Every structure is written in structure tokens, then in C-alpha cells.
């Protein structure tokens with residue numbers, strides 16, 4: 001029949017012969033998204049991906065003017081904000097999109113956790129996602145220092161001090177991060193290299209793996225709807241993709257509004273010889289950890305409080321990463337309540353400690 005074999009142009013045939021366009025089109029046509037009462041959460045991986053693309057494109061534009069040295073970094077950002085055409089917009093979008101991307105990623109992570117999407121055969125999808133989470137937090141931490149302003153300088157001093165409490169390897173880690181004993185221009189150059197070369201290179205590979213695995217296994221159905229008689233689904237292309245696009249367009253509108261009404265601030269240039277101002281705060285996604293360390297007593301049962309805190313964070317991170325292997329029912333297709341209880345506790349704890357971080361009076 002005529003309409004079974006779609007008519008293709010010469011360019012399509014040329015490309016099909018060389019890169020297998022037809023096979024790719026078949027793959028896209030086959031892709032489906034399950035429809036059930038939790039389907040809404042499937043949008044957040046794509047949203048994270050969209051915001052990551054915004055980060056890459058605005059980051060490249062910023063690179064054209066940014067200078068990574070203690071003597072010039074602050075001034076180059078000042079130049080971007082005041083002299084470069086739309087420089088303020090590009091920088092503000094980069095800064096807001098970073099926050100929204102991490103927020104979208106947290107929603108994606110907790111929905112994957114609570115819907116048990118980590119179960120066999122998606123363990124590697126989960127592990128690559130967990131690595132992407134760590135790398136994204138690394139992007140946030142290293143990017144924060146790049147404007148070389150007072151707030152960022154002292155927050156980085158506090159932040160790079162923390163791994164120093166770990167016995168044996170701590171001092172080495174601190175020096176490795178700082179490129180010396182203190183936060184200096186050497187730290188800035190190092191963070192710049194990590195932010196624009198090392199992290200993007202690793203993220204590209206891991207993101208490729210993550211997305212490949214999502215294609216390979218398809219979207220999971222959560223256990224609560226797995227046994228529904230009618231396994232409804234929606235074609236990914238164009239139905240789900242068009243809905244994705246609507247979400248991305250809304251995100252773009254929110255980003256533009258945030259950037260226009262609340263442009264990224266710059267503050268005062270960092271001066272290492274000045275005392276740290278009161279009320280140094282990290283980015284919001286580190287606030288719960290920062291506040292925990294602040295509230296811990298200096299010693300608990302003879303062990304340094306900060307050390308216990310850091311070990312506690314390590315343990316929580318380990319449980320999260322290893323969830324596909326810890327959930328005892330996962331291989332039998334009957335996930336236990338472990339993930340739900342752990343996820344709910346972690347969300348509750350993070351919200352309360354973040355709230356305290358912003359509302360308790362600063363002591364340092």
C-alpha cells in the first residue's frame with residue numbers, strides 16, 4: 001500500500017545509507033511512555049536535561065569574556081554585567097538555571113526512589129544517575145567561586161575545610177581541592193579547570209550512558225500499577241515529546257522572568273586579608289549539611305562532632321547509591337518499604353535543616 005512506505009527525499013536517503021536514519025526513526029517510533037497515575041514524574045529527567053543544555057550554552061557564552069585569575073575574575077564578571085550586550089541576561093540565566101537544574105534533579109531522584117525505578121534491570125541507570133548528582137553538585141560548588149566575590153570566597157574556605165576533618169586523607173583532600181594550604185588564586189584556576197573541562201567531560205560520558213540505558217530498558221512501571229490489567233501507554237514521539245516541549249517552554253519563561261527581575265548579584269570583590277563576614281552561607285543545596293555541622297556539638301562521645309557529621313553524610317550517600325542492592329524485595333519484584341521510609345526521612349530532614357539554616361541567627 002502506498003502510505004505504508006513513506007516517501008523520502010534525496011537527503012533522507014543519502015543520510016539513511018550513511019548513518020542509518022531509518023533505524024533511528026524506527027527506534028523513536030517504538031518508544032512509549034507508560035500511562036498511569038504517577039506518569040507526571042516522568043517529565044523531570046527531561047526537564048533536568050533541558051536545563052543542563054541551557055547551562056552548556058550559556059556557560060560557553062560566558063567563557064568568551066570570563067578570565068580565571070584572582071586579579072581579573074571579579075572585574076571580568078563586572079564587565080559582563082555592565083558592558084557586554086545581554087551579558088547580564090546570560091549570566092543571570094546561567095545562575096538561575098543552575099539552581100533550577102539541581103532542583104529538577106532532586107525531584108527526578110526522589111521520584112525514581114519512591115517509585116522504585118532503580119529495580120532490576122535499572123541498577124546501572126540508578127548508579128549513573130547518582131554519579132550525575134555528585135557531578136552536578138560539583139558544578140555548583142566550583143562555579144560558586146568563579147566570580148571571586150567575598151561571599152563565594154569565604155563560603156569556599158568553609159566548604160574546602162570540611163573534608164579536612166577526615167582522618168589520614170583529610171589534609172591531602174583539602175590541599176588537593178585548594179591547590180595549596182589556603183583558598184587563593186590557585187584554587188580559582190583549579191576550580192575553573194574542573195568547572196569548564198573536567199566535569200563537562202565526565203558528565204558527557206555518564207549522561208550518554210544514562211540516556212542510552214533509559215532507551216534500552218524503556219520507562220519503568222512503579223510496583224503499585226504494575227499489575228493493572230490495562231497497560232496503557234503513550235507514544236513518546238510526538239505525544240510525550242510535545243508535552244516535554246511545553247514544560248521546557250514554561251521553564252524558559254520562568255528563567256527569563258527570574259533573570260530579569262532578580263539578576264545575579266556580584267557583591268564585593270574577595271579580599272583574603274579581611275576577616276570573614278558574619279553569616280557566610282553556601283548555596284541552598286548544601287545548606288542542610290552546612291547547618292547540621294553548625295549545630296553538632298564540638299565533641300560527641302570523645303569524637304569530633306564535625307567528623308561524625310561528615311561520616312554521617314557519607315553513610316547517607318552510600319545508602320542512597322546502593323539502594324538497588326539494599327532493597328531486599330527488589331529482585332523478587334516486591335520492593336520493601338525501605339526506599340519509601342529512607343526517602344521520606346531524607347526529604348523531611350533536608351527541608352527542616354535548610355529552613356533552620358536560613359532562619360537561625362548566624363554565628364559565623
Ligand code: HEM
Pocket residue numbers: 041042043044045046048049052105108109112117118122125126127128129130131132133136207210214218219220221
Ligand atoms: C544530570 C542529571 C540527570 C539527567 C539529565 C537525567 C536524565 C534522565 C532522563 C531524560 C530520563 C528519562 C525520563 C525520566 O525518567 O524522567 C531518566 C531516567 C532515569 N533516571 Fe535520570 N537524569 C539525571 C540524574 C539522575 C539521578 C540523580 C538519578 C538517581 C540517582 C537518576 C535515575 C534515573 C532512573 C532510575 C531513571 C529510569 C526511570 C524509569 O525507568 O522509570 N537520574 N533520567
